[in-house]
Amino acid sequence: MRTPLLALALTATPALAQANPQIDYPAFQALTASVAPERATRLVRFDAFKAEAAKPDTLLLDARSKDAFAGGHIKGAVNLPLTDFTAESLAAVIGANPDRPILIYCNNNFSNHRSPVPLKSAPLALNIQTFINLVGYGYPNVLELADVVDFTDPKVEWVTG
Secondary structure (H helix, E strand, C coil), X not given: CCCCHHHHHHHCCHHHHCCCCCCXXXXXXXXXXXXXXXXXXXXXXHHHXXXXXXXXXXXXXXXXXXXHHHHCEECCCEECCHHHCCHHHHXXXXXXXXXXXXXXXXXXXXXXXXXXXXXXXHHHCHHHHHHHHHHHCCCXXXXXXXXXXXXCCHHHCEECC
16 A cells, blocks of 8 residues: 555655755745745735836736736736746846836736636735745845736736737
């Protein structure tokens, strides 16, 4: 009989859990804890989000998959999937100014709950990981859409392709 993966994980020794120097879960926990209070101040309502997006130096970043982005996104958004985040890829998309305003949104900002924005588990919403990763890579000026909107609302300016 096979041992369930969860049972194996629960029996892993602390030394084994830290065996890979390229994976640092305690540092991730510390980063997450340090980002939480800042994130709470960076949630913006849709009208403010749209006003900020209209500013010339602001980047509207969509970190969903390439396919989800092609299926539809807010007009003016640039796609860099979270799975492709590296120091180099972020610098290429964001540019030389680490303080550039960056706006983010995810599937859970939409009430439609269908492709290309199916609802995700709330604790695993992409905005959370995207915010943490951007700050962790040195981009502190992240604003996150706080509202839930309907992508068919003309105010959203939803585009496909």
